[in-house]
Amino acid sequence: ETGVTQTPRHLVMGMTNKKSLKCEQHLGHNAMYWYKQSAKKPLELMFVYSLEERVENNSVPSRFSPECPNSSHLFLHLHTLQPEDSALYLCASSLRRDYDEKLFFGSGTQLSVL
Amino acid sequence: GNSVTQMEGPVTLSEEAFLTINCTYTATGYPSLFWYVQYPGEGLQLLLKATKADDKGSNKGFEATYRKETTSFHLEKGSVQVSDSAVYFCALNQAGTALIFGKGTTLSVSS
Numbered sequence: 421e422t423g424v425t426q427t428p429r430h431l432v433m434g435m436t437n438k439k440s441l442k443c444e445q446h447l448g449h450n451a452m453y454w455y456k457q458s459a460k461k462p463l464e465l466m467f468v469y470s471l472e473e474r475v476e477n478n479s480v481p482s483r484f485s486p487e488c489p490n491s492s493h494l495f496l497h498l499h500t501l502q503p504e505d506s507a508l509y510l511c512a513s514s515l516r517r518d519y520d521e522k523l524f525f526g527s528g529t530q531l532s533v534l
Numbered sequence: 535g536n537s538v539t540q541m542e543g544p545v546t547l548s549e550e551a552f553l554t555i556n557c558t559y560t561a562t563g564y565p566s567l568f569w570y571v572q573y574p575g576e577g578l579q580l581l582l583k584a585t586k587a588d589d590k591g592s593n594k595g596f597e598a599t600y601r602k603e604t605t606s607f608h609l610e611k612g613s614v615q616v617s618d619s620a621v622y623f624c625a626l627n628q629a630g631t632a633l634i635f636g637k638g639t640t641l642s643v644s645s
Contacts, residue, residue: 422577453632462538463578463623463635476632510577523570523633525577 423447426511426526433501434534441496441529443511449524451517452494454486457508457528469494470517501533536561540624540636547614547643555609555639557598557624565626567591567600567607568633572621581609581622619643 424445433439443452454466468476469488483505485497494511508528514521541556559565566585570578582591587602598609609622624636 422579424577426577460637462637465632468632478632512577518629522580522583523578525579527575527577 422524422526424511424513424524424526426509426529428529429527430530430532432532432534433498435501435503437501438497438499440498441509441511441531443494443496443526445492445513445524447513447515447524449513449515450491451514451521452488452491453512453514453523454494454496455510455512455525457510463510467496468517475517498531501531503533506531506533536565536626536628536631536634538624538626538634538636540622540639542639543621544640544642547641549616549643549645550613551643553609553611553614553618553641555622555624555641557607557609557636559605559607559624559626561605561626561628563628564602565628567598568625568627569596569598569607569609570623570625570635572623572638574620578623614641614643616643616645 427442452469456464466480467486472488487495510528511526512523537560539558568583569581571581572578582593584591584600590599596611621638623638625633627633
């Protein structure tokens with residue numbers, strides 16, 4: 421148990437659906453991250469939030485929309501996704517947005533887009 | 535740009551065998567280096583790290599030494615167990631940049 425909880429664990433959605441992924445941490449961390457994990461590819465950093473402010477957005481398509489209402493919660497809103505967006509989406513947190521800090525990962529949401 | 539290259543998997547070993555998973559990196563300056571492990575159905579966990587040349591990171595019987603001259607950070611364990619079966623990720627970062635991960639190497643240990 422890493423202290424980072426993601427829901428749902430599995431999600432199947434059609435290309436016209438709208439859904440949201442949720443991430444929660446009560447570790448007192450100030451930085452939160454979304455990563456995409458696809459088979460046979462390196463983990464891709466999607467978004468970074470520090471103290472609830474988005475500080476990094478790595479050319480992610482606008483069909484992915486993050487939200488960080490407070491330092492304990494992070495959402496990823498999904499709409500009009502494509503089949504190639506099927507992947508494991510991992511949330512992580514760290515004490516600060518100093519990249520030498522240890523990252524704590526959730527178990528991920530396995531997303532399938534039909 | 536910065537990058538991490540790991541050996542292709544899967545790596546299949548018998549219990550108590552010696553493990554090496556190769557990792558090399560490309561970076562300017564002096565990055566910090568990490569190994570993360572992902573057990574089935576779980577997120578990644580930090581396994582060990584090294585922040586400067588010749589540092590050795592170690593944890594749970596795993597070791598890796600930061601070799602600047604060969605730009606490598608190979609993961610080793612003297613005697614693997616079935617419970618070590620997982621995906622192992624090498625990663626690096628430099629100040630002001632996000633962690634850069636390799637593609638991951640799957641280890642399967644049989645009894």
